[in-house]
Amino acid sequence: MQNEPIETSSEMNEIKALNSILEVARQAEFGLPSKRPEGVAPLEAEARVLDGKQEPRLLPVQAFKVLQAITDLKDAGASDLEIVRKFVFRSLKAGWPDNADGLADAVLGRTRDYTWSFDRLPPDLASYPGLTRAMTKQLMSKPSYEDFHLARLLRFSADDLRQLIHKASRSPNGDFRRLIPDLLKQGVGFEEWRHVQYACFLREVDDEVEDDLIRLLDSLPMRWRNLRPDFDLIASTPEVRAALVADFVRLTGKSENMRSALLEGILWHGSERIDEFVMTVAAAICDASLDQGSSVLDSLLAHPSSLVRLRAAALRRLGADEPIEPDRPLPTGILDSGRRLAELPERHRASPLTWIGDRHVEMAIESTVQRAAATFTGSYEGHWREDEEPLTVKLLSDVRAALGVVEADIAAVAGRRPGGRRISFSLRDRMVSKHEEGQPGTDPTASFSTDVCLIMTARRDGKVLANRASLIQVKKLKKGADARWKNSFEIVRKQLTDISKNTDASFYMLMGPESAGRAIEIAPARLVAEHLPSRGKTVGLRRELVALASRSLACWITYDVVGLWTGDPRVQVVRKAAGADGRRPYLLVELEVSISSDIVD
Template sequence: MPQTPDDETDTEAADQPLDILLDVIATLLPTRDRGWNPVAMRPRRVIDLAENGRLDEDDLALAITALDDLAAERHLDVEVVLKLLGEAERLKHAGTQADAIGTAIKDHVGRHWGRYLPQLSHSALHEHSFRRIFMPFPQLVREDLFINDLARAIASKSIYAGNLLEVLAKVPIDTQSRARLLVDALDAWLRPPHPDTSIVSPLFAAIGRGLIWSPWAVLQAILRARPDYAARLAVFERAPLNADGARAAPYVYELATQIEPRTQERLVAAILLELIVPDWEQQGVLVRPAETRTAYVDRLVEAVGDNAPLRQATIEALLWRAEGRGTDLAHYAATALAQGEDRYTLIELEEHQHRPVQSAARAVRAAKLGDRLSVAPIPASFGLVQSLAALELRGEATAEPARTWLGDRAVEELIETTIRREELRFALEYENHGDEGEDRLLASLFGALAMRFADLDQALDALARATAAPYRASATMRYRNVDRAEEGSKGIKGVKKFSADLCLIVNPVLNGTSLGRRVTLVQAKRLYRDHAAADQPKWHASFRIEKEQVDALLAQTGSSMYFFHGPAFGGRGVPVIPTQLVADLSRHEASGHSLAREVVATASRSLADWLTYDALALRTGDPYAELVEKAEGRPGSLPRRLLELPTVEVELAVTPRSEAR
């Protein structure tokens, strides 16, 4: 039966194992504070020392049988364990029970590993006891707690470099997570005022061994330890020289022999260094023209090729190492590199030790892989990846030539995709809002588009900054409220009714100069619900067309369109058909009073396609001054509003980019 603390003072039980253990501790650690010393108040000793002052083997063997006694727990710590192991080691030369004693002590520590682990870790790192602890307890270096303590010791510079080299020779850095933790700590170790580079090569040699010199390990070693190895004419050490001091030389040689044959990683590292270290060989890409930046990303993608592990390592290096102005281009390059199979790598990076990498990885995943963010974009000018993520776009490079006066295919695709996503969302929600009037539906559609255009403006600005473009395209949408009664009021050119639900005004601006406003009149028609049908939702088979409205629009301008609201059909969220074609098809079908849903599906274009490549591309729109004036309205002359309808003004501009943005 285990003894209690009260039994410790029972001199009648002097031959019990617990008493022997306590006396052994007092003998091995005589300088400990008397308040702690378990036998400081004893009237006599219970063990006899040999003539040389050493413990007897039998006493030690009996003492260790009490290690698991609850009453002994408060007297045991790492220092006691190491002293006991030292005695067991000494007895190997003269005793027969030494191995059994040593094994029993280690087994005791193993059974109480959680209690001893923090002490073992601290002593190994801070009390020059690593070798004494590692020999009996080699499992220590595989513990996450030890790795975390090691990282803290490096970051706080509370471990001597010599002791650290000894630790790095034994610790298995066999996961990228552990490697990242230690590399992050190394950055703190190297900060002024007393940076010490003697541990850099040993650390990356240890990482390389642990990760079996994976592309990640090789790339990080070049970027952080030996950037000179990325040079085309790099000089590699051929023997274990003393380049970094006697202790570091073997690690330097190890890095050289492992990195020299890795030509692909060296090439990728050389390209990365142009961005990460802008003055590296005086070839920093940040000071180069826009075309050079585009070519830079293309070179990087080509150098990585189909090597998935290297691609993932490169993405991490871009998000981790780039700083300052280089972050925009780095994130742009990471987005260009990312592929579908990199999703889990990006998710892993969202738990990265370096916190800025977490957000950057999430933004890349949202921008390139469609894993949308759950919050609205921050209303400020941020980087390309964040802006693309807010828009849920992909940001993929394309070799296709531009189709509009904007002259930039990437910009055109951003605009088109922004509109397409919103019109498809609008069509999917039609079942819930289809009974609202055309004017309300238009207001909802263009209200949502206006918010998305605000996001798009951020993305276009970031795109210009990422590529150092001297000009940028902007897209903004502004409203002027128009009274519903104005639709039935007098039009222009003597037409009795204006007959437009919405006036779309496009104002192209080139280098600060307007090319002239263009107006397109829009009439909206919705597909009505068949309320008599038993199964819902059920919709009528055709759209109602008012012949008088068609004639009025055609009489005022050749630039007018019909927007058709309904559930998505024909692959279009909001089908768009020119008024003249609506007139021709409806008269052919039903004397101008209806248009079949199937006809609309085949004869129309999507809102995104028409708005991007006709309206915004200036291939439609009427510059007639009276029509422009009518569309803009006259302050003070508007009738009382019955329902707000927007006149939407879209302004596209190519203007010199301001670095302040």
């Protein structure tokens, strides 16, 4: 019974009554004379036949045709109209779910006409995937006012809502965003997921605080939410951030649904400004349920948000021990921190070599900076044409990330190994104008001739132990006309002479590619001066000599700089290095290492 006429018989029955309704409606629509006996109201006879019946089971297209027809019968009695409507809706409910697809198509095709009676249709229609998916597609394209009205009557699945929330996030001030709260409230099931999405995306300043989940999520800056946290998470101490991470893990408890909902919500809505913290919380949630966390990350790789996909992929790679080259550290919890420290060479059990007093920490710094240097040299071939200064900035970014990982690893396991102490690193850099590089230096007869000034500050229990300054001239290995790496670094003699006169703590940082067998090497300026030819404004420092007369960047930072084996302690040198009297390098780097003498319980 799709589009064919309803059959008739010689006596009034349900079929004949329905056909009669359609015929009377046609006559009324076109102004034709009625064939109904005088004194008989429209629908009166038909209503008596259909009263209390639900057969025949009308297909949706027929049912809505009847409903449309009776709206044209202005003279019909209200009770007769309601009897016919009840018959139609009983018929549709009796035909469910066989008529589901047709009913969904009919509602979508005549949205304006049938949303008013939606509550009288089969209850499961509101969550029928064929209807919710089709409405989601319509909302994602060019929705009408009637589409918004119908959408508020449906119960969308989590997959549908992901698509709609993603669209709303890209137009946060439009009508579409105002639709999302109603859709979340209409949903049935997946309560934790809907609760998290509301807290991350929709919370307003005047909304009441409902529970611990809301309070915790209120403390995180979110990408689109209008509510701002009541404190600055970025400026908070590592201890405050660690406490907040622990609260999130505790909140997930034993609920796998809450873990997956919170993981997705934080990865999706957490602000890029706190990306490091977002990844830390997400990793901690995954650590709390390793198997389930892995399966959730797998599902997020197909998420509509590109940021979620990237963050999930980063977490997966981190968990699988695949290399990640972040611009900022991604501490991942006690398990990964302990694993990284346990992988250090066996010689870490020897006595400490520096004032730090902990061979674990010394080896962790050296190993992690070495990985950062390897990352840099591995990509050198694609960047060697850049000036030394931008290359140095990139290298420092990698070193900063490496030191952040060391700090997080040490903090994570400090209380779980004998004699564990807390250590913190602060690495700041500031660029100044290049023309000041040649200004007079600490030696009145010499120019500064310095690319990088490194000031190292050592603290124990908050008290300054030492302030040391080191001057660095950066040189890179270049390719020749034959596209092959040259055999030597180009050294400008006057720069070498000037930087050597300023202080014995003057060095050359020599950059090269992995393919040329070079890491990043550090050589004392005076040693370079002693091994160069005596003539020529620009001379070559051969790679073979560099290999014999230099230290790796990892060893130099760990023992010479952090370990205080080098660096000029004179106040006038430190002040000049910091940029006094206009004598500034291109890059000022301030490294501070602070150690607590108290052993962590």
